[in-house]
Amino acid sequence: MTASSVQSIRTLDKNGDEITSVGFQRFGFDCEVPLDVVRSLYLRPHYVITASDDETHGVDTREEDDHARFTKGYSAYQSKSIYHPQSQSISYTTLTRFPPVKLLPPSSRKRVLVTGGAGFVGSHLVDRLMLLGHEVTVLDNFFTGSKTSVSHWVGHPNFELVRHDVVEPFMIECDQIYHLACPASPVHYQFNAVKTIKTSFQGTLNMLGLAKRTKARFLLTSTSEVYGDPEVHPQPEDYWGHVNPIGPRACYDEGKRVAETLTYGFHNQDGVDVRVARIFNTYGPRMNPQDGRVVSNFIVQALRGQDLTVYGDGSQTRSFQYIHDLVDGLIALMNSSDTRPVNLGNGDEFTILEFAQLVRDIVEDVQRADGVAAPRRVNIVHEGLPKDDPQKRRPDTSRAKSSLDWQPRWTVRMGLEEMVRYYKAKMAEGSL
Numbered sequence: 001m002t003a004s005s006v007q008s009i010r011t012l013d014k015n016g017d018e019i020t021s022v023g024f025q026r027f028g029f030d031c032e033v034p035l036d037v038v039r040s041l042y043l044r045p046h047y048v049i050t051a052s053d054d055e056t057h058g059v060d061t062r063e064e065d066d067h068a069r070f071t072k073g074y075s076a077y078q079s080k081s082i083y084h085p086q087s088q089s090i091s092y093t094t095l096t097r098f099p100p101v102k103l104l105p106p107s108s109r110k111r112v113l114v115t116g117g118a119g120f121v122g123s124h125l126v127d128r129l130m131l132l133g134h135e136v137t138v139l140d141n142f143f144t145g146s147k148t149s150v151s152h153w154v155g156h157p158n159f160e161l162v163r164h165d166v167v168e169p170f171m172i173e174c175d176q177i178y179h180l181a182c183p184a185s186p187v188h189y190q191f192n193a194v195k196t197i198k199t200s201f202q203g204t205l206n207m208l209g210l211a212k213r214t215k216a217r218f219l220l221t222s223t224s225e226v227y228g229d230p231e232v233h234p235q236p237e238d239y240w241g242h243v244n245p246i247g248p249r250a251c252y253d254e255g256k257r258v259a260e261t262l263t264y265g266f267h268n269q270d271g272v273d274v275r276v277a278r279i280f281n282t283y284g285p286r287m288n289p290q291d292g293r294v295v296s297n298f299i300v301q302a303l304r305g306q307d308l309t310v311y312g313d314g315s316q317t318r319s320f321q322y323i324h325d326l327v328d329g330l331i332a333l334m335n336s337s338d339t340r341p342v343n344l345g346n347g348d349e350f351t352i353l354e355f356a357q358l359v360r361d362i363v364e365d366v367q368r369a370d371g372v373a374a375p376r377r378v379n380i381v382h383e384g385l386p387k388d389d390p391q392k393r394r395p396d397t398s399r400a401k402s403s404l405d406w407q408p409r410w411t412v413r414m415g416l417e418e419m420v421r422y423y424k425a426k427m428a429e430g431s432l
């Protein structure tokens with residue numbers, strides 16, 4: 001079966017309309033990219049061929065067909081990972097072609113620095129900025145990020161990857177800085193609390209200094225954690241928050257709060273052109289399945305046929321934003337004129353228990369569609385609540401709507417379906 005003969009999968013937005021592209025046309029520029037091209041990049045590292053016994057013939061193309069349903073023939077831009085089950089090894093074939101990127105006139109082409117660009121959010125932002133025709137430099141110390149998440153751009157004339165820790169000064173000529181470098185999951189940011197707060201403070205100070213020197217526009221990826229365990233629902237940007245300054249999450253929450261303070265210090269004192277995005281819970285492919293965040297936990301447990309672990313009774317609520325909506329929001333904010341903090345998140349609220357049930361249903365649907373029956377229906381089991389776990393978190397995104405004309409388009413179900421397929425492919429690859 002060839003890629004073109006495989007039936008493609010339709011992705012529908014909240015209104016039931018088909019999503020064929022990501023991005024938008026606003027603020028005087030076109031930042032739309034076909035969804036299939038973007039997909040071909042994040043499904044690429046898991047585009048698996050399982051080598052047969054003699055390692056040359058009888059290649060199993062099921063996974064290839066699976067992905068072709070998403071990427072609609074963009075496989076020419078994908079490298080291949082060949083899994084050898086006999087020797088438990090994997091061989092990689094590097095790209096010989098890059099996907100076409102826009103040819104921008106020099107006046108529109110920006111030199112963009114993305115700190116933390118090898119992480120989950122950063123790598124998707126980099127894909128988008130590259131496809132839009134910008135010159136992108138990724139700065140990352142690979143603490144939680146991985147070279148493989150951006151390796152498909154290595155060698156491209158518009159791309160540069162630098163291993164560097166943002167707590168050390170860094171000099172480069174640039175027009176825009178997206179400052180993402182900071183571990184985002186509790187397991188990772190609590191691993192070394194002092195380093196986390198140092199990254200937030202010293203790293204942000206260094207990048208703001210760079211923005212001041214180069215007159216670059218600076219965007220900080222802050223977080224909904226600045227609201228702590230909020231007493232106001234949903235949380236608007238002018239809510240000051242309810243944060244425990246000495247709790248286990250303080251290194252991250254207070255780190256981001258001081259990063260915001262620094263950002264506005266440079267803005268007010270030195271006229272640095274700043275943007276602050278307060279990001280709410282985001283999920284999508286390339287999330288590290290080992291980092292303990294609820295979405296990846298549930299999906300991986302369900303795919304492995306293990307029971308899903310819910311902390312507490314599961315009545316605490318969360319909202320979940322899909323990565324493409326967030327990247328749209330970040331690019332819109334960077335190119336808008338709004339210097340105030342802006343919430344970016346999806347307001348659809350789920351209890352954790354409802355969410356676990358939804359993940360279980362979607363994993364079962366995907367397994368059925370692919371003709372693989374689950375051996376048994378997994379159960380939902382309960383464990384004790386971690387300390388300072390917020391009971392409720394939901395964004396008020398009216399500012400993003402009025403100022404950026406931005407609203408989430410992806411339903412949680414569509415995003416989850418894509419993510420289940422991504423992890424399923426990773427498992428087939430043998431890397432999960």
Ligand SMILES: NC(=O)c1ccc[n+]([C@@H]2O[C@H](COP(=O)([O-])OP(=O)(O)OC[C@H]3O[C@@H](n4cnc5c(N)ncnc54)[C@H](O)[C@@H]3O)[C@@H](O)[C@H]2O)c1
Nearest residue numbers: 116118119120121141142143144145165166182184279282
């Ligand atoms: N994912 C979410 O739901 C979410 C929510 C709110 C805010 N954010 C923010 O978005 C940003 C990206 O989050 P993510 O989910 O992609 O996390 P991530 O851990 O996947 O990515 C963070 C990246 O920063 C790099 N990094 C960490 N410390 C560094 C340092 N000292 N120097 C250089 N690089 C460093 C890591 O190696 C990694 O590549 C973070 O600033 C995070 O606080 C994310």
